[in-house]
Amino acid sequence: MTEKSKKTSIYDIAKALGISASTVSRALQNHTSISDSRKELIREKAKELNYRPNLVAVNLKTGKTRTIGVLVPNINRFFFSSVIEGVEDEAYRRNYDVLICQSKDNKDREEKILSNLSQGKVDGIIASVAYPDNNLSMYEELVDMEIPLVFFDRASVDAIQVGSVRVDDYKGGYSAVKHLLLQGNKKIFHFSGPLEVTVWRNRYRGWRDALEDEGIEIQDHWVQTESTDKESGRKMMRAILERGDLPDAIFCAGDYAALGVIQELRENGLRVPEDIAIVGFANEPIDEMVRPTISSICQSSFRMGSLAAKMLFDNLETKEAMVNITIAPELKVRESSFFDRRVKK
Amino acid sequence: MTEKSKKTSIYDIAKALGISASTVSRALQNHTSISDSRKELIREKAKELNYRPNLVAVNLKTGKTRTIGVLVPNINRFFFSSVIEGVEDEAYRRNYDVLICQSKDNKDREEKILSNLSQGKVDGIIASVAYPDNNLSMYEELVDMEIPLVFFDRASVDAIQVGSVRVDDYKGGYSAVKHLLLQGNKKIFHFSGPLEVTVWRNRYRGWRDALEDEGIEIQDHWVQTESTDKESGRKMMRAILERGDLPDAIFCAGDYAALGVIQELRENGLRVPEDIAIVGFANEPIDEMVRPTISSICQSSFRMGSLAAKMLFDNLETKEAMVNITIAPELKVRESSFFDRRVKK
């Protein structure tokens, strides 16, 4: 019996039943035009022969893959994996598959990936642009090819006509600083990444405007834009410590950087938030563990993912228009984390 | 010019050049049998018409998709996203795409996903089995269908002939406890998840044997197997606190659970590790932030991912045999984290 048979196709089961392949195809798709008795017969035979539809053939025929591509800088970072979780959840619900790619914030790699993604394996793409995000020409090509595209988090969308889901970074920065001001802080520094990058620039503007609205004069060294990883956080803090001009508080545009800052401060005998308050743009887990004073949190990254996915799927299926969604950042305030409690003992 | 043209195919560029499609196909594949002049001509025309190969058609023709499926319980957990990062890196290097799926530790969902994955969209699968992992029949079907399969982390592999990459959980448990014993702890509890699950069972055995080798008599309530999420950690610790019989140390089989345990202890005025030492199977970030006394760490989860991917790709491309790799867990010892330092002030 084991005739070295490759794979059973609808043709095989048609032959076995002495009927045509199209009848089999229709039966398996539950067409109304097939009698129930035959449907049953065909399904049984299909099971017997252990038939598995070949989705690649279906894709080729229909021109749809029911697959979307997701491009992120790095899967491993909590923010992105949360977004992907949201995307995958929505995709699973609607019977789509998710192809995943990492740009590693490398423009060459990003380009190769986008080129690959434009070769028909996906129906649409959800992407967070690699840094620096000021040149979107590769994405414009996708738009020209009429591949539906949704940005999330990164990339200014003003220049390109696609969907997007983003946090209101300006507002986040502004309200974080406002909060610090209300607590009596005046000298509020800003740690961030390169200001060419849209998100950093917007958070920077929020910070700046909040201070200026208060009539506080900003000095150059108040702004450090090394990067937003933890090591950079330490570095930026170290630079300030060496300079000797300490702030009342710091608005830290990246969550991992905030960790580095805290660590550096503590190793130098400074307490957070007693000596220097920190506010960061934080994601949940870090937030929960070492939450500084408060965090203006990127409204559930999971939700960003499902929003982006919904938009893309709706566009794919009902040609619903792409839109630009801005999520207001939620300001979470915690007077102390369980770690802070230990200090007070 | 914008003739509402769908997509340019090799046929279009053949027609434009007055040659046959097969020549175009060969030229684009850089066949030696095509003169360089023609190749150049064809490539130019291809670029001019903005030709993009249709990978779906290639897949159908060749029977290979150059795509692998990765099934994990949840993308969002650091351990898994790290593994996926490793997989994706290796895949990118070798020009494969990665399809990603989450079982959410739900057997129904897992089954649907595996069924979907067996319909020709992927050449092979890397999976971490959903809990409980004691029934692998769905995976056996994949093996029957000759879809290459590699397990990582979860699932006992004794029963099924596939590749695997796993941490030596028994050894990890044993050496963690050994370490605690050397520090003078005797009464060492064990917090974990259901012992039907392979990894928990193995860590449990390591813990048990280490204690028995020392002649220490284990009591039932020393073992709590609620689950390994943070909330369960708190719950298990609370149960012990209510009972009033406190341990010298706890070997906590899950990293998130360890966090909950620490939190619960601290809220009850107990210090870690001064009053009760904790050892956990931890991943890096948690590790770094609240590392208890020591952690027996799952040797780079990133590396697990690339190992699994390499094995799969080698099998796919050169029919290299699948093997079972066991990684020895690395015992990282840290006397104190930067948070502990604050206590000592």
Place this chain on the structure above:
DNA sequence: CTGTTAGCGCGTTCAT
């Protein structure tokens, strides 16, 4: 209700 036919876009003999 069902069978026949024709592609989807490409790679690949088999001729030339």
Place this chain on the structure above:
DNA sequence: ATGAACGCGCTAACAG
């Protein structure tokens, strides 16, 4: 070196 023809597995007219 190149072209004609076939088929991967399936769906979708078009006929009956």
